[in-house]
Amino acid sequence: MLSTSSRYYFSVQSSNARQGGATNYDIYVDGTLYTQGNNADDNYLTLTPEYTIGYGTEIENEWVGFGDVVDYRKLTITETGAYGVTVAGLTASAKLTVYEMNAKGKLTRVKSVTVNPKYDRKTGVWTKNVGDLEGLLLSTNATYFVKVEAVNAQKGGNTGYDLDVGGTIFNNPNNALLNNSWDEVKNTNGQLPADIAGEWVGYGDPADWFKLVVDDATAGNYGFELAADTAKAAKMTLYLVQDNGKLKRMAGGTLFDNIDLAAGSYALAIESADKGKGKKNTGYAVDVTLNRLLPPADAEGQLA
Ligand SMILES: [Ca+2]
Ligand SMILES: [Ca+2]
Ligand SMILES: [Ca+2]
Ligand SMILES: [Ca+2]
Structure with a gap:
């Protein structure tokens, strides 16, 4: 095998010139x-x-x-x-x-x-x-x-x-939203408790946080169900936002079917089960059901 990066030489030698041997020759190179x-x-x-x-x-x-x-x-x-x-x-x-x-x-x-x-x-x-x-x-x-x-x-x-x-x-259009932590969404307007559809968490988008705002008209007993495309690839946590701004965990898992939400702010987090390390990736939806409205809060409030 010959390479263009090297130079090669060959020689042709008579093996019996001393005895008077002589020959014409041709050379062919192929391969x-x-x-x-x-x-x-x-x-x-x-x-x-x-x-x-x-x-x-x-x-x-x-x-x-x-x-x-x-x-x-x-x-x-x-x-x-x-x-x-x-x-x-x-x-x-x-x-x-x-x-x-x-x-x-x-x-x-x-x-x-x-x-x-x-x-x-x-x-x-x-x-x-x-x-x-x-x-x-x-x-x-x-x-x-x-x-x-x-x-x-x-x-x-x-x-x-x-x-x-x-x-x-992983090209869910919401992957680039700035909602990967409570800090990123706490100053947004928030939304009424409502269904979430067409979402995704996993590698590159480890968590989605939602700020829920409940007023007297929407205070009620709610159910939340996390429906993930891949079982056990995501988990859901609901928090009460306390008066001092700190979060207090109310429920975790994939189904909370009996949660009283008085007027106030709440945080809902959907997180990849391995925090976005890449093995737990899933599309998901959250179905929110209003079971019944609550009576309006009294003067002392119901958040305690
Ligand atoms: Ca090459
Ligand atoms: Ca090549
Ligand atoms: Ca997402
Ligand atoms: Ca996210």
Whole structure:
């Protein structure tokens, strides 16, 4: 195997010139040229924009091997999610790695897989020739790179490959709302106790806080039911906002069916069960039922 980065020489020598041996000769050079090599993507620090990939990218007919050992792609994350990166169609050992770039510009490995494909001579089919990295929690706040590397390039381990980026993106339109803590919502106007629909908590959006404001006309006995798409992935807590502004926990779980809410302010928190670490992600709704109105508060109030 000869590389364009080296210089090669050959010599032709008569083996019996001393005895008067002499011969004319011709020389032919042939073999297989590795024309698919591309070294423009070998260094992650100097990638041009055409080497950027993202959710939904499908690259076909790439190649790594002798003379082109590695290919880097910059993986741009526009939506936080649990991503999957797949390399397929391998005919030689290859390693797929996803890296995160740290503040110093160095790469730290998120996850990698080495694939050793097998060729079945009877069927003429390659098996075990796909490498999958699933459930990669990738954030819009970080920079990532994907590397495909020919493991045995120096021994002619050349392979074409396809590369896909998929998975589940977490793109609920409310994920960016500033409602991840009581502090973020306590000075908002608040709302009457009412159904919440089409919401989500999980990686990138660990909690949703709602300020509930009850007046004499809406003071009542209420039921709250948290309906999560994924069981046990979220929990609900209801607090009374005390006169000094501090929260007093009233109920927690997924169902409070008998809660008296006198006139006043309340906080309702829906939180990912692992605080947004990435294993507990779920869409949810909260169904609020007014069981019956309460009589208007007397002069002393009912908040004590
Ligand atoms: Ca390549
Ligand atoms: Ca390359
Ligand atoms: Ca949310
Ligand atoms: Ca939130």
